[in-house]
Amino acid sequence: MKLFKKITFSALAAVFAVTASFAGAASAAGSLSGKITVNGSTALLPLTLQAAKEFQKMNPKVRIAASGKGSVTGPQAVKKGIADIGACDWDASIDVPGFKAFSGQVANKVAVIPFATIVNKNVGVDNLTTEQLRGIYSGKITNWKEVGGADADIVVITRAFGSGTRVNYQAKALAGGDIVKKEKNYKETGSSGDMKTAVATTPNAIGYIDLVYVSGDVKAVKYNGVAATTGNVINGSYKIWAYGYYMTKGQPTGAVKAFIDYVQSKKFQQGSLKKLKFIPISAMK
Amino acid sequence: MKRNQWLSVLMASALLVSISEASVYAAEGTNGSKPAAVKSSAKAAKIKEGSAAWTINGVQQTFKTIDAGGYKLYSVSQLAAALGAGLKAEAGGLALTDSASVHTIKLKAGSKSYSIDGVKRSFTTAPTVYGGKLYVELSAIVYGLGGELFGSPLQILGSARPQGEFDTIHWAADGSLLANREGEATEIYKFASNPGSYRLFSNDSRAADFSVSGDHRLGAFTDETGQLLVIDLASGAVKPLGTDTSVKTDLTWSADGKIIYFVQGDKQEKISQISVDTGVVTELLADKVENKSELRISADGKKAVYIVNITGTAKNDADSTEDSLTVDYSKAGEQLFQLDLSTKGAKPAALTTSGDNKLYPEILVDGTVVYLSADPDGNAPNTLKTLKPDGTFADIPLDIEVVWAQEGAGGLIASGTAADGTSRIYTITSAGASKELFRTTQDISEVAVSGDGAKLGVISGGKLLEIENGKAVQLTK
Numbered sequence: 066m067k068l069f070k071k072i073t074f075s076a077l078a079a080v081f082a083v084t085a086s087f088a089g090a091a092s093a094a095g096s097l098s099g100k101i102t103v104n105g106s107t108a109l110l111p112l113t114l115q116a117a118k119e120f121q122k123m124n125p126k127v128r129i130a131a132s133g134k135g136s137v138t139g140p141q142a143v144k145k146g147i148a149d150i151g152a153c154d155w156d157a158s159i160d161v162p163g164f165k166a167f168s169g170q171v172a173n174k175v176a177v178i179p180f181a182t183i184v185n186k187n188v189g190v191d192n193l194t195t196e197q198l199r200g201i202y203s204g205k206i207t208n209w210k211e212v213g214g215a216d217a218d219i220v221v222i223t224r225a226f227g228s229g230t231r232v233n234y235q236a237k238a239l240a241g242g243d244i245v246k247k248e249k250n251y252k253e254t255g256s257s258g259d260m261k262t263a264v265a266t267t268p269n270a271i272g273y274i275d276l277v278y279v280s281g282d283v284k285a286v287k288y289n290g291v292a293a294t295t296g297n298v299i300n301g302s303y304k305i306w307a308y309g310y311y312m313t314k315g316q317p318t319g320a321v322k323a324f325i326d327y328v329q330s331k332k333f334q335q336g337s338l339k340k341l342k343f344i345p346i347s348a349m350k
Numbered sequence: 351m352k353r354n355q356w357l358s359v360l361m362a363s364a365l366l367v368s369i370s371e372a373s374v375y376a377a378e379g380t381n382g383s384k385p386a387a388v389k390s391s392a393k394a395a396k397i398k399e400g401s402a403a404w405t406i407n408g409v410q411q412t413f414k415t416i417d418a419g420g421y422k423l424y425s426v427s428q429l430a431a432a433l434g435a436g437l438k439a440e441a442g443g444l445a446l447t448d449s450a451s452v453h454t455i456k457l458k459a460g461s462k463s464y465s466i467d468g469v470k471r472s473f474t475t476a477p478t479v480y481g482g483k484l485y486v487e488l489s490a491i492v493y494g495l496g497g498e499l500f501g502s503p504l505q506i507l508g509s510a511r512p513q514g515e516f517d518t519i520h521w522a523a524d525g526s527l528l529a530n531r532e533g534e535a536t537e538i539y540k541f542a543s544n545p546g547s548y549r550l551f552s553n554d555s556r557a558a559d560f561s562v563s564g565d566h567r568l569g570a571f572t573d574e575t576g577q578l579l580v581i582d583l584a585s586g587a588v589k590p591l592g593t594d595t596s597v598k599t600d601l602t603w604s605a606d607g608k609i610i611y612f613v614q615g616d617k618q619e620k621i622s623q624i625s626v627d628t629g630v631v632t633e634l635l636a637d638k639v640e641n642k643s644e645l646r647i648s649a650d651g652k653k654a655v656y657i658v659n660i661t662g663t664a665k666n667d668a669d670s671t672e673d674s675l676t677v678d679y680s681k682a683g684e685q686l687f688q689l690d691l692s693t694k695g696a697k698p699a700a701l702t703t704s705g706d707n708k709l710y711p712e713i714l715v716d717g718t719v720v721y722l723s724a725d726p727d728g729n730a731p732n733t734l735k736t737l738k739p740d741g742t743f744a745d746i747p748l749d750i751e752v753v754w755a756q757e758g759a760g761g762l763i764a765s766g767t768a769a770d771g772t773s774r775i776y777t778i779t780s781a782g783a784s785k786e787l788f789r790t791t792q793d794i795s796e797v798a799v800s801g802d803g804a805k806l807g808v809i810s811g812g813k814l815l816e817i818e819n820g821k822a823v824q825l826t827k
Contacts, residue, residue, distance in 0.1 A: 098728035104664050104677050111617055114641050114659050115599070121707060121724075125753060128707055128726030130682035132662030134675075141672040142664070148677060227670030258617065277616050280596065295574065332517075336558060339574040341597060342616070 097320045098126035105139020105152035106229050107256045108178055108275040109309045113152060115337050116328045123327070127320055133256065136229025140167040140312045149321045151312035154178060154229025158312070161232060162241065171316055175328045176309040177344035179276040180234055181285040181293035183261070187268050190214040192287040199242035201271060207250070209269060218250050222263045222272035225253045230260075233307040234273045238288060273305075277342040299348050308346065397480050404499075406432045406506040408544045416485045419475035423485035426477070433508045435495055444484065448495040449508070455494040459484055466494040498546065498827075507546030511827045512539060515812030518559050519798045522583040523566040527798070527807045527825065529814050530558055541825045543816055548825070552586045561601035561610070566801040570601045570610050578610070578624060592629030598622075600645040600656075611654070613642045621645065621654060621689065635689055637698060642687075648713045652692040655701070655711050655719055657684045684708040686721060686737075701737055712757040716780060720762060722752055734764055734778075746782055750774050760803025763787070765794055775806060775817075788817045 103113050110133040117129035131152075139151025144167055155161050156172040182193060190213055193201075200206035201219055210216045223244050224231040235244060246253075252267075254260045257278050264272040265282040272283075276293055279285045285293045288305055297303035311317075317325050327333055334345035398417040402424070403410060411432055414425040426444065430437040434449035443458035457464035462473045471494075477486045492499045498507040515532040522528055522540065528551060531537040536558050540551040560569030560581060569581045576595035581588045591610075598612040608627065611634075614620040621635040621642065634654070641659040648654075662682040667674035683705055690696040702708065707724040714720060717739040724732040734746040734755055750766030757763075762778040773794040776784045788806065796809035806817040815822045 098726065100679075100726055102662070102677070102679055104662065110661070111641075114618075114661070115643075118643050118659065121709060122754075125707055125709055125722060125724035125732050126726055126728050128683060130662050130679040131659075132664040132677055132679070132682070134664035134666060134677075135670060137670050138664055138666060138675050141670075141675050142677055145672065145675065147675070225668070225670070227666075277597070280616070335555065337599075340572050340576075340599065342574065342576065 097124040097323055099320050100128040100130060101150065101321055101324055102142075102148045103129065103131040103150040103152055103311075104134065104142040104148040105150075105312075106136040106154050106309065107133035107258070108136075108154060108230060108277075109133075109152040109176065111277075111341055112176055112309070112328070112338060112343055115341060116324070116333055119333065119337065120324050120327045124320070124323070127324075129324065135225065135227045135255070136232065137164060137227035140170055143167070143170060143312050143314050146314075149313070150317075150325070153310050153312050154307055155232050156308070156310055162236060163226070163232060167312065170312045170314060172310040172312055173317065173325050173329070174308050174346045175311050175325070176334075176338060177298065177306055177346060177349055178233075178309045179293060179295060179298045179303070179306040179344065180230060180238070180273055181276045181279050181305070182238060182271065182273050182288060183264050183279060183283040183285050184272075185220075185264055185268050185270045186282070186284050188214060188271070188284065190286060191284075192290055194289050195238070195240050198288075199239050202239055202244045203242060204245045204247050217269045220250045220252070220267050220270040221247065222252050222254060222260060222267065222270050224260060224273075225255055229307070229309075230257065230273065230275060234305065237305045237307070238273065295342070295344050298344060301350075306344075308349075309343075397478070399480070402504070404504045404506050407508050407546065414483070414485075416478065416480045418478045418480075418485065421475045421487060423475060423478055424488045424491070426484045426486045426491070429486070429488070429491055433492070433495055433497060433506075446491065446495060448497075450496075453494060453496045455491060457486065464490070509546040509548075511545050511825060512548060513827050516814045516826050517796060517809055517812070519796055519807045519809060519814065520560070520562050520569065520583075521566050521798055521800045521805075521807060523801060524584065525800065525805075527814065527816060528583065529807070529809070529826075531826075532812070541814065541816075543823065545823055545825055552581070554581070554586075554588060557581050557588065561603060563603045563607045564605050564801075565607055568603075568607065570603065572598050572601070578612075580626070591626065592624050592631060594624070594631045600643055602645050602647050604647060604651055605649045609651075611645055611647050613645055613656070618642050621656065634691065635698065639698075644709070644711055646711050646713050647691075648717070649715060652690070653713060653717070654689040654691055655713050656687055656689070657708060657711060658687055659684050686711055686719065688719070710755045712755060712762065714757060714762065714780060718780075720746070720755060720757070722755055732766070734762075736782075746778060746784070748776060748778075748784055750776070754797060756797070756799060758799035758803045759801060760799070763797065763799050763806070765797050773810075775808075788820055788822065790822070 113131045136153040139153040140157035142148035143151040157167045158170050158172045160166045197212045254263050257275055260272050260274050261278050264270045291297050291303045298306045311325055400415045401412050402415050403412045413428050415422045430446055436447040438445055446455045455466050457477055459477045459479050462476045464471055473487050477484055492506055496510050498510045516529040518530040520528045527541045536553055536555040538552040539548050541548045556573045557571055560571040562569050572578050576597050578591045579588050580591050596614050597616045598614055600613045602611045609623050611623045614622040617640040619640045622631055622633050624631045642656050644657040646655045660682055662677050662679035664677045686701040687698045688701050689698045707726055709722040711721040719737040723735045731751040734752050736744050750768045752764050752766040755764040765775045768774050772789050772791055775788045777787055778784045792810040794808055794810050798807040808815040814826045815824050
């Protein structure tokens with residue numbers, strides 16, 4: 066069991082057997098206190114909460130309160146001063162399609178997030194190309210038989226405007242293509258969990274989601290013949306991925322900096338982050 | 351070794367007796383046989399025989415010595431035997447090789463020049479032949495062969511303790527301690543109680559941390575695919591358990607070692623168990639409440655206690671406009687929940703509603719739940735709180751600000767910092783009486799309790815200590 070206290074240590078001199086009354090320099094326990102608020106990406110929320118739990122063991126007096134409402138709300142909350150950290154699936158300090166840069170904010174890389182195209186388990190298609198996906202999300206392709214599947218209408222599920230998953234999916238999977246709102250066979254969801262539920266429970270549905278959320282109740286399809294796996298992201302063959310960021314108002318300081326440092330540490334990146342099925346930032350060359 | 355440690359050792363072996371000349375040449379067999387050739391011009395009358403007692407690798411031993419050049423020199427054959435080093439005559443001198451054949455010292459009687467692993471060094475006093483035996487400087491030989499020595503009390507380690515920053519400690523069933531050495535690659539070492547007695551246990555990065563079974567024979571961990579694996583803490587062998595690859599955290603063994611409980615799901619929304627014998631996963635709770643952690647199971651397996659990290663509530667309009675965004679963190683924070691595992695379909699019950707930080711929950715034998723309570727506003731010291739089965743809360747009075755607690759074989763163990771800045775570890779009885787187990791002025795970053803509760807493993811300043819009866823032995827440097 067780990068305490069993770071801050072360390073100030075003087076060598077035990079020449080004596081390696083010390084008794085209970087050994088005298089020397091005093092040291093302080095984890096001295097940070099206060100509240101850190103994090104808002105934004107729902108994809109990054111499990112990572113944030115796991116890191117918060119571990120960071121609190123180092124600093125029991127620090128409260129880390131987190132919430133998720135889509136990536137754009139991360140830098141928005143930082144700008145409004147209602148969160149210290151904005152979790153965002155893109156670098157919000159620069160312009161991206163659909164969103165202006167949040168000036169004065171600093172993007173701190175915390176993870177690599179792979180995304181996958183998912184379909185309802187009744188869909189027979191196992192692979193989709195960039196052009197086929199652009200056709201489906203622009204509304205030009207409306208039936209699964211047009212991409213090698215059964216004769217059934219395609220139900221398009223997408224994340225709402227402001228989602229980091231949506232921003233990255235458009236940029237990477239659709240190569241900048243549009244997601245066109247339709248009158249029928251179209252649904253927008255507000256979170257990764259809602260997306261997964263919608264695709265899993267809607268026959269002939271297609272959607273997209275963080276790879277970590279893919280499980281047996283939906284089917285991930287290949288992209289241009291390459292399976293959505295962390296291995297294929299790391300080896301460069303699978304292109305639908307993005308860095309996750311913690312946005313801060315200027316360079317982080319104090320407890321916020323200490324928390325971000327912990328999330329970026331080798332211990333967390335190679336430990337809990339991987340076990341939550343994210344990819345360490347150091348894995349990408 | 352630090353300079354003051356060297357000085358300490360040298361002071362311990364220094365004498366004021368001097369020798370005018372030591373132009374001696376000898377080669378001595380490993381069995382203490384007579385040298386093949388001896389040329390001596392030493393003024394034997396000025397050499398004084400003596401002896402010195404050292405604890406070497408934990409065993410008390412007395413060495414033959416002579417006083418030469420103001421220093422105490424030790425019988426090289428006796429020293430080599432005690433250290434397990436090989437000793438052979440070659441090229442008019444001697445070669446000593448450590449038991450692992452890593453280091454070699456080459457020296458000649460009467461010559462201050464010698465070499466360690468081919469690198470030239472110089473003795474303060476040349477090796478000296480007396481009474482047909484060769485005597486040498488102790489520290490040069492011990493350190494040259496990769497060992498360590500300490501001046502107070504006089505102790506020698508045949509193998510140096512590993513150096514570096516260590517963390518993530520666990521006790522194994524054989525009484526050894528496992529600890530990770532920090533670095534680019536994973537290095538898990540296994541330490542016996544005797545300093546200098548250790549070996550590399552595993553390089554498996556997946557096993558950098560694991561949950562230890564009640565008998566301390568197995569550790570459980572998951573890899574990046576979610577696959578559960580079990581490591582044998584004696585052999586280091588790793589084998590998969592089951593085939594489920596969902597996200598699993600907070601692995602917790604049943605007391606009999608037959609079940610591993612865990613928080614399951616990419617949103618940590620379920621509590622499940624896996625049979626160690628069959629690998630079959632069984633869902634115990636799927637209440638759609640996300641962000642569960644710190645799962646604990648009572649010794650009788652009838653009760654689970656866990657923490658739910660309640661998130662804040664963010665709201666905005668359909669267009670995600672900045673103006674519409676609000677976030678309410680007023681209810682965010684950790685709350686303890688309890689689940690009756692003996693009743694199928696039982697609903698979890700909230701145990702707490704307060705706004706303090708809650709860490710390290712434990713379930714005592716009588717059903718009392720203990721946890722560390724910390725004030726995020728920093729106005730109150732961290733305390734250990736108890737929640738009795740009848741619903742009453744109380745603080746455990748301790749003279750430390752608690753930073754860690756764990757239920758072990760010997761009872762509840764807590765660590766923290768006292769007002770005088772010392773770090774202290776206490777054991778606490780079920781009646782609330784506390785007894786100090788260890789105190790140090792150094793910071794403590796990790797504590798692990800041995801299977802029988804008699805020993806503590808502690809990480810202090812990145813160094814690994816073993817503590818028994820209030821005495822600490824530093825196993826790394």
